[in-house]
Amino acid sequence: MAGTGRGIRAFGVAGVVARGVYAGLRTRRDERFRRTNYAGRSVDLYSGPAVALGTLAGSATLPTRAAGLLAVGAGALCGAYDDLHKDHRRGFRDHLSALRKGEVTSGSVKLIGIGGGALVAGALLKERPLDKVLAGVVVAGSAHLVNLVDLRPGRATGAVLALAAPGLLRGAEAAVPMGAAVAVLADDLGERTMIGDSGAHALGAALGVAIAGGNGRAGLALHAAGLLAVAAWAESRIPRSR
Structure with missing residues (x-):
């Protein structure tokens, strides 16, 4: 019962904060937070910081805070940097190649910042060294996965809901990204907003924490392998300039 109560509270806090922040931000007229979506429609990016803050608030209610x-x-922070300073490069190889030449791209900021944060988070979630590393890979890989599927309205938020739902059986952590995603799902599907890199990485990181926290070594290894395979497949699909 205690776990169920924590989950309900985390879901509610994440959802209420995300919805409240989004409603408040929508009253602003800041062109930095306007984008043209895949269909050529003008949408806002306000749901990104909204779900990020909602996810942070929900996470703060749990023992794994x-x-x-x-x-x-x-x-959220590295994703927000990418939202506001995105460059033309695509894929890990391009960003790492630029970094080797001394150029810090928005992608390299995400790679280093999210990867480092994920590894420290994994170390906080697990006790044994190998489990700490695997948990970090799961957190970073989950953040990357949600960002990868954020190509059309509702795909990222819908994926988070589908992937997090089974985790409710293991712990309250899965309720956090679900609450934040539900709060903006209708506006996302209605093409009024997009969650951007900030929202996608925040939701994905919270999803990764839920997965890592609810699995032992075998589960961690399985999830880490799957996430790395998806990342490698996505990287191989990116066309390279000659």
Whole structure:
């Protein structure tokens, strides 16, 4: 019962904060938070910081708050940097190649910031060294996965709901990204907003914390392998300039 109560509270806090922040931000007229979506429609990016703050608030209600706040905070901040300073490069190889030449791109900021935050979060979630590393890979990989599927309205928020739902059987952590995602789902599907990199990475990091916290070594290894395979597949699909 205690776990169920924590989950309901975390879901409610995440959802209420995300919805409240989004409603408040929508009264603003800031062109930095306007984007043109895949269909050529003008949408806002306000749901990104809204779900990030909602996810942070929900994470703060749980015993795993330190790991959750760290992972989600790193995902949200690095994602926000990418939203506002996105460059033309695509994929890990392009960003790492630029970094080797001394150029710090928005992608390298995400790679280093989210990866580092995820590894520290994993260390907070688990006790044994290998489990700490695997948990970090799961957190970072989940953040990357949600960002990868954020190509059309509702895909990222819908994926979070589908992937997090089974985790409710293992702990309250899965309720956090679900609450924040539900809060903006209708506006996302209605093409009034997009969650951007900030929202996608925040939701994905919270999802990763839930997965990592609810699995032992075998489950961690399985999830980490799957997430790495997806990341490698996505990287291979990116066309390279000659």
